[in-house]
Amino acid sequence: MHITVKDISRIFGEMAPTRLAEEWDNVGLLAGRSEKEVKVILCALDFSAEVLEQAKKCHADIIITHHPAIFHGIKQLTDSDWRTALLMEAVRNDIAVYSAHTNLDSAAGGVNDVLAGLLELQNIEGLAGEESLEGIGRIGNLNETVELKAFVEKVKRVLMLEYVTVVSANRPVYKVAVCGGSGMDFLDRAAQAGADTYVTGDVKYHEAQEAFGKHINLIDASHQGTELPVVNEMADRLALRLSRDGYAVKVLVAKESLLLRTI
Ligand SMILES: [Zn+2]
Incomplete structure (x- = not known):
């Protein structure tokens, strides 16, 4: 046809x-x-x-x-x-x-659902708190609480990256927010939604300070790597x-x- x-x-x-x-x-x-x-x-x-x-x-x-x-x-x-x-x-x-x-960032099954799926997040919700799974960013929890180091290794493995950049807030990882690409505009949303860890890309120095100040672990897995x-x-x-x-x-x-x- x-x-x-x-x-x-x-x-x-x-x-x-x-x-x-x-x-x-x-x-x-x-x-x-x-x-x-x-x-x-x-x-x-x-x-x-x-x-x-x-x-x-x-x-x-x-x-x-x-x-x-x-x-x-x-x-x-x-x-x-x-x-x-x-x-x-x-x-x-x-x-x-x-x-x-x-x-495609916001669509069900798009950038952020793929990212959340690769990280094996459970009970996935939209980061914007909307009922439908549409909108930018996702938040969910891991099966069990893990140390940041172990979670970072997982991020590298599933995204096939040699390195990521990390801000450690000295918190174990359980509730994880993700936003593929350039997601630092949504750091506050991730914090409000109760995330202990945020995975995104394109993090600038002063934005990294914000995450540290808000006690959120931050993983910059790069714009390209997350998408x-x-x-x-x-x-x-x-x-x-x-x-x-x-x-x-x-x-x-x-x-x-x-x-x-x-x-
Ligand atoms: Zn992008």
Whole structure:
């Protein structure tokens, strides 16, 4: 059966509804022809040069990313800026680009549910305290209380990271809040919800002081490290949905290297 970029956008929109995106965000089909037939989909965290290279190699018709390929308004479409140069290259190769950002953060089964699942949290609730499991961030408890060191090792193992950065509040770990990506705006919510430990990314020095002052263990597992796991999950779910609906579409996952590394 024939499926187009427009159909893929609609189906993905059911998995990560665009109504869940923050007002400032830019999600949906961001480049490409909506009537183009899709046989190969490449899922990735970012629309980057390495991802576009892989898309060309595997003859992808559409790249689905978490971070928006176009975020700030574009005033020129030229090759003088690396972002627009990449977009031009995608368009030249007839590869569409679809992005689901804060809507995928908030969606049930999205970034934060995947993170909470990997950490084996129980009794998972939205960090925003909403009844439905939609909204940014999750909180849940472990099966048993563990020492911070042991929990940190678990975070590294399940996220496949060589290192994480930690603020120890000298508390054992039981109630854990998570927010993939840049989650320090939600530190207060994590504290109010009773978390003893908060796992997020992009922590700045003075924000780390806040966590210490509020007696919360803080684990910075990096922006990219906390969000990469959702890519596999969204590819699996999309592949399942498409095969169930009778479409012979290949759904691939890009190999993305860690941008920030310790040397
Ligand atoms: Zn992010």
